[in-house]
Amino acid sequence: MNITAPYLLFLGDATDKLSIKMAQGVADWRPDLCVGQLRLPGCEVSTNLPDMSIQDAHAKGAKTFVLGFANSGGTIDPSWVPYIIEALNAGLNIVSGLHDKLTDIAEIRQAAAAKGLQLIDIRHPQQKFKTANGVSRSGKRLLTVGTDCSVGKMYTSLALEKAMKQHGFDVDFRATGQCGILIAGSGVAIDCVVADFIAGASESLSPANEPLHWDIIEGQGSLSHPAFAGVSLGLLHGAQPDALVICHALGRSSMRGLSHCLPPSISDTIAMNLAAAKLTNPDCSIAGIAINTSSVDEEEALLICERITAEFKLPCVDPLRHGVDMIIERLS
Amino acid sequence: MNITAPYLLFLGDATDKLSIKMAQGVADWRPDLCVGQLRLPGCEVSTNLPDMSIQDAHAKGAKTFVLGFANSGGTIDPSWVPYIIEALNAGLNIVSGLHDKLTDIAEIRQAAAAKGLQLIDIRHPQQKFKTANGVSRSGKRLLTVGTDCSVGKMYTSLALEKAMKQHGFDVDFRATGQCGILIAGSGVAIDCVVADFIAGASESLSPANEPLHWDIIEGQGSLSHPAFAGVSLGLLHGAQPDALVICHALGRSSMRGLSHCLPPSISDTIAMNLAAAKLTNPDCSIAGIAINTSSVDEEEALLICERITAEFKLPCVDPLRHGVDMIIERLS
Known part of the structure; x- marks a missing residue:
């Protein structure tokens, strides 16, 4: 699972500081990986990164649009989909940490495929793992x-x-x-x-x-x-x-x-x-x-x-x- | 995950007693749930249930065709698919404990859908679980x-x-x-x-x-x-x-x-x-x-x-x- 920086952090309409823990974490520890944040009307919290439109973020070199918040149930609200599509159309990959999968939404899947962009559902690892062997290793x-x-x-x-x-x-x-x-x-x-x-x-x-x-x-x-x-x-x-x-x-x-x-x-x-x-x-x-x-x-x-x-x-x-x-x- | 009995146990071309552990377990503990076993040429092991064709098993009331063996890698061998299709055509549900999913094989999926039968991949639970709450319960x-x-x-x-x-x-x-x-x-x-x-x-x-x-x-x-x-x-x-x-x-x-x-x-x-x-x-x-x-x-x-x-x-x-x-x- 490899994510391409820099990021535009999407906060949606979050009203609770705890719900943007994911965006805040990257803003605190890797501000150099972030070009800014995008907040919708009603959003009452901030990572203190500059507010920015998708187009401006793209112009500043953003490569990935990050759904940087959690909500109860981990659902992708239909009202966010147009922003995800806009980000894809601007050439940005999408990352989500929600339970709902980006790849389950046909409109998003098709827009990503058309542009050859990545949809990364962090909570749904695609890697195939082996069972552990317990053998001691160096390092x-x-x-x-x-x-x-x-x-x-x-x-x-x-x-x-x-x-x-x-x-x-x-x-x-x-x-x-x-x-x-x-x-x-x-x-x-x-x-x-x-x-x-x-x-x-x-x-x-x-x-x-x-x-x-x-x-x-x-x-x-x-x-x-x-x-x-x-x-x-x-x-x-x-x-x-x-x-x-x-x-x-x-x-x-x-x-x-x-x-x-x-x-x-x-x-x-x-x-x-x-x-x-x-x-x-x-x-x-x-x-x-x-x-x-x-x-x-x-x-x-x-x-x-x-x-x-x-x-x-x-x-x-x-x-x-x-x-x-x-x-x-x-x-x- | 509910499985409808009785079963016809499919042993494929297994040659190793350990590889039919699943079929053997049900044959040992619930012989009343099994009408018989189906073995292909080359199969060198047995549950000691009567050998039986899919048609005969169906006539004896079998409701589910069970892939009762494991192989290295847990793959579904293409040579088994015709038997699975034959079982579906005879009106039997299919159960598999392999890593490969029955539902990933279009031919099997279509035959099951056409007959309204169940494909149960035991290793791929479809249920949605909650995280544990740790609250003491009765019983x-x-x-x-x-x-x-x-x-x-x-x-x-x-x-x-x-x-x-x-x-x-x-x-x-x-x-x-x-x-x-x-x-x-x-x-x-x-x-x-x-x-x-x-x-x-x-x-x-x-x-x-x-x-x-x-x-x-x-x-x-x-x-x-x-x-x-x-x-x-x-x-x-x-x-x-x-x-x-x-x-x-x-x-x-x-x-x-x-x-x-x-x-x-x-x-x-x-x-x-x-x-x-x-x-x-x-x-x-x-x-x-x-x-x-x-x-x-x-x-x-x-x-x-x-x-x-x-x-x-x-x-x-x-x-x-x-x-x-x-x-x-x-x-x-």
Whole structure:
């Protein structure tokens, strides 16, 4: 799954900041990949990229029109289709992270075929994967794992990649979710592959590499999430990580989407992930802990991270507030 | 996924007993669902059901023509297509457990449509599943889990269902693999669903039921198998089992298909599965251990089961040699 930059980010008529997470992610981490955003009347949110028409975006070199939002049900609203067609007519490929497929809409399919342009439904991987073989491979890999879904695994992974590049590491970010794939320009939507191939897809995403090369693999879900733990485990086994970074968000009283489920402790999360990781990499260790401290102030955030550092004898940081250098120091 | 019995089992030109596992399973467990088998010249194996032409099978009431074998790659050989067409023309639905889809072959699709008959590709579930909600539900559930793949989880599940029926339990077998689905006439090929929905599909397979009703759920893979553990974990979380039966095959020196991976101990398998199960059912316990002792003689089989019974203080039997009554005594 390879996506051609630069992008025009289509926000539709989104009114909720969370619903444009995909567009915001690429605007934050790869503004150089974006020429601007297109918002429809009624849209109340912004990535803070310049507003732009499809024609202007094309004139500025845009190659791909990105449906950068999510809605309940993941449907493609008929009112968006004319914009998709206009983008195709202007010569742009289309990317969607919605459940509905672009390729299921005849008008879109025909316009793309007529222009020889790509329709990329990120949530419907077309690749054929093999089942995992579990054979140890060269190169080094780090996987971010979480106490829950949506605790900052992608942001932590990207912060690690960025800082490691600055420190001269040979490193690649390996994306496993829609937003990450848009940022990386490639990857596998791991929760969308057929169950038999989760670990196999994870192996193919982070293949054998130079001995000192690092893959920083974006984690998904949580071993403690009753709906998605299977995805997390297959990803973990296929990644064969040398290092794990535990990601956690302060202030969660229940698992995401499941008000009756308590989040696990950091300690249990370390134990569970390490035990599972050792099946395919007995040398796996914990490199650090990344906390999303956005619910508290700077001072409290620092105190909490210091306390966790002392408790686990592992570097603990909020990647966005403190950077990740303390974690990188443990990688070699 | 509902399959209409009785079946005519098509063995193609299979030469290997293992390759007709699906046909053999239904012939062994539900001979009443089968009118016979159809073998092509070159076929060197048999389910021991009577050989029969498609016309004769139809005359005997067959409703479904079952491609009851597997081949490397899971392809539909062009030489089988005329038999499939003949079966459709005789008014039989078609079931296949191969990777290739019946519905991808225009000639087959058209013949089925013309007759209003069903084409069921077991490995390509058409159902839409929800993601799991992890909410506790009424009724009782038992899941078979394994030290490895292909250790006897389906046979153990069916033996439990059969014996529980004899003992007056209100019980259903819930199938999660091709062969089980054929035997049950319904189920979900759990390793073929999209990764996000493993646990959700597992929840829908064993829904809320009467307080004393038991679902006996066929396990898949193993938490210790590097390729398939994700499927096993999602199935386990969705099943919310009250009871687990640990399945193990004697004489394995490595995990199935992975010569470099050692099988786990029974003790580790118990600990891992119980810890994972408690996420969605804190009251889960181990009901017993089922050993495939086919590699040793009767006497040794009995000694081994007695030793394991003593070691774990849990009933340990070979379901085919000793029955499963000792395990059922622990269920209420």
